[in-house]
Amino acid sequence: xxxxxxxxxxxxxxxxxxxxxxxxxxxxxxxxxxxxxxxxxxxxxxxxxxxxxxxxxxxxxxxxxxxxxxxxxxxxxxxxxxxxxxxx
Numbered sequence: 001x002x003x004x005x006x007x008x009x010x011x012x013x014x015x016x017x018x019x020x021x022x023x024x025x026x027x028x029x030x031x032x033x034x035x036x037x038x039x040x041x042x043x044x045x046x047x048x049x050x051x052x053x054x055x056x057x058x059x060x061x062x063x064x065x066x067x068x069x070x071x072x073x074x075x076x077x078x079x080x081x082x083x084x085x086x087x088x
Contacts, residue, residue, distance in 0.1 A: 018061050021049035025067040043071060
């Protein structure tokens with residue numbers, strides 16, 4: 001019975017990580033939309049949650065995946081907007 005109880009607690013914890021990561025991703029998305037800063041701590045928390053989910057072989061929630069992919073693109077500069085409107 002001990003293993004089953006542990007697995008249930010683990011599943012509940014993973015579900016909570018998914019829920020919290022989705023909520024944080026929604027906050028980051030909102031900050032992006034209203035052109036507010038996205039803090040390094042928020043990015044680190046999302047990456048940490050994604051790594052934990054990867055280690056547990058659990059897929060990322062769609063919002064988490066979308067936000068992390070956009071953040072990665074912006075860090076690469078591949079889709080960074082040109083604030084001066086130059087280069088077009």
